[in-house]
Amino acid sequence: MAGFIKRIFSFGKERPPEAETPAPDAAEAEIPAEDEPSEFEKVLEEVEREPETVAGAEEPLETVISESLEAAPVIEPAEEQVDERMAGTDTPALPAGFALSENEPEEEVEPEEAPRLTWFQRLKAGLSRTSSQLSLKISALFTKRKLDEDTLDELEDLLIQSDLGVETAMRITGALSSERYGKDVSGEDVARIMAAEVEKVLSPVAKPLKLDLSHKPHVILVVGVNGTGKTTTIGKLAAKLSGAGLKVTLAAGDTFRAAAIEQLKIWAERTGSDFIGTRLGADAAGLAYDAFEQAKAKKSDVLIIDTAGRLQNKAELMAELEKIVRVLGKLDPDAPHTVLQTLDATTGQNAMSQVEIFRNVAGVNGLIMTKLDGTARGGILVAIAAKHKLPVYFIGVGEGIDDLEPFEAGDFAKAIAGV
Numbered sequence: 001m002a003g004f005i006k007r008i009f010s011f012g013k014e015r016p017p018e019a020e021t022p023a024p025d026a027a028e029a030e031i032p033a034e035d036e037p038s039e040f041e042k043v044l045e046e047v048e049r050e051p052e053t054v055a056g057a058e059e060p061l062e063t064v065i066s067e068s069l070e071a072a073p074v075i076e077p078a079e080e081q082v083d084e085r086m087a088g089t090d091t092p093a094l095p096a097g098f099a100l101s102e103n104e105p106e107e108e109v110e111p112e113e114a115p116r117l118t119w120f121q122r123l124k125a126g127l128s129r130t131s132s133q134l135s136l137k138i139s140a141l142f143t144k145r146k147l148d149e150d151t152l153d154e155l156e157d158l159l160i161q162s163d164l165g166v167e168t169a170m171r172i173t174g175a176l177s178s179e180r181y182g183k184d185v186s187g188e189d190v191a192r193i194m195a196a197e198v199e200k201v202l203s204p205v206a207k208p209l210k211l212d213l214s215h216k217p218h219v220i221l222v223v224g225v226n227g228t229g230k231t232t233t234i235g236k237l238a239a240k241l242s243g244a245g246l247k248v249t250l251a252a253g254d255t256f257r258a259a260a261i262e263q264l265k266i267w268a269e270r271t272g273s274d275f276i277g278t279r280l281g282a283d284a285a286g287l288a289y290d291a292f293e294q295a296k297a298k299k300s301d302v303l304i305i306d307t308a309g310r311l312q313n314k315a316e317l318m319a320e321l322e323k324i325v326r327v328l329g330k331l332d333p334d335a336p337h338t339v340l341q342t343l344d345a346t347t348g349q350n351a352m353s354q355v356e357i358f359r360n361v362a363g364v365n366g367l368i369m370t371k372l373d374g375t376a377r378g379g380i381l382v383a384i385a386a387k388h389k390l391p392v393y394f395i396g397v398g399e400g401i402d403d404l405e406p407f408e409a410g411d412f413a414k415a416i417a418g419v
């Protein structure tokens with residue numbers, strides 16, 4: 001474990017060799033002019049005549065989505081798809097939190113404790129507002145009281161109020177009841193049981209983001225409500241990937257906000273990634289298509305596409321995201337290979353309905369929760385894990401380039417329970 005944590009920490013410190021930063025004008029000039037008949041326009045015509053489907057699926061979008069809601073989504077390992085450059089090596093040089101879509105060996109764990117403490121303390125500090133509010137209330141509840149039906153009911157209410165969700169609240173009270181019913185209970189007893197139960201809920205969703213580098217590029221579409229941290233998270237992901245020596249292209253598919261395009265360009269420069277942008281108000285699906293073609297031509301390992309997240313007009317947003325997904329599918333039926341949604345932890349219960357919406361619209365198959373530093377609402381991640389069972393790849397714990405950590409169920413559970 002400690003070795004794993006150490007890798008997280010060394011990230012961003014070992015910068016990649018100075019990568020060539022594309023001249024902004026040159027990058028933008030590669031987008032075909034609006035009035036030229038482009039390959040994309042032909043594809044678009046075709047796409048608009050077809051029923052809506054998720055890339056690579058035979059079924060209409062709604063069918064695919066409703067099926068995916070019933071079963072926990074499985075990210076299939078790809079067959080024989082290790083990048084040539086990595087095929088000969090025993091350990092692929094991917095950053096912590098990523099994995100190849102192959103049966104890669106489990107990472108060896110070194111028995112060092114010091115780096116782990118550093119990371120854990122950091123996570124704990126980030127979640128301290130969530131955990132301290134809860135533990136204060138729990139301690140007050142159990143002062144001089146034995147565990148009975150009333151205290152169990154009150155505890156359940158407290159846990160639900162802290163955004164953990166009804167299912168997890170019941171798991172915790174159930175486990176506590178079977179261990180200590182009729183006996184004295186301390187705040188520490190509750191925290192210990194809570195940590196164990198929360199870990200059980202989170203373990204199945206704490207997964208690395210699998211990259212199939214045979215795709216060249218592996219396309220990651222990033223969706224989510226505006227302000228949830230899409231662009232910042234893309235920058236942090238790009239830093240990890242380019243830091244590990246991968247060639248990354250960032251595409252500014254949020255053509256709605258000039259600042260979002262500019263912000264992504266800065267992240268591209270900062271991380272030595274290629275940047276593909278277009279003018280404000282341009283068709284986002286067109287940009288995504290061009291970006292995919294250019295990233296292929298330049299042999300990028302990973303293409304990350306930013307999108308707009310405004311929800312003022314849901315129909316418009318849905319149409320735009322669906323079109324991006326369909327258009328990417330024209331160049332590779334499996335693309336986008338990963339559809340990542342960013343969720344802002346500070347929005348609490350609202351994050352739950354956001355997953356519902358974006359999952360239906362864009363076929364989200366993985367989550368990143370941002371702004372877990374300093375929020376009292378970190379419990380929502382547990383409720384989302386219990387309900388949606390989507391993989392949670394990383395968590396955002398600050399605005400800095402290194403403030404994105406691979407999601408670890410046990411550490412998160414302990415931090416939230418305050419143990």
Ligand SMILES: Nc1nc2c(ncn2[C@@H]2O[C@H](COP(=O)(O)OP(=O)(O)OP(=O)(O)O)[C@@H](O)[C@H]2O)c(=O)[nH]1
Binds near residue numbers: 370
């Ligand atoms: N504290 C904290 N702030 C974060 C984190 N992630 C992002 N932010 C901040 O949240 C704000 C919004 O982030 P953006 O990346 O612009 O969000 P976005 O979803 O791209 O927003 P739009 O471009 O408006 O669609 C910025 O000020 C970020 O610095 C995090 O993990 N912790």
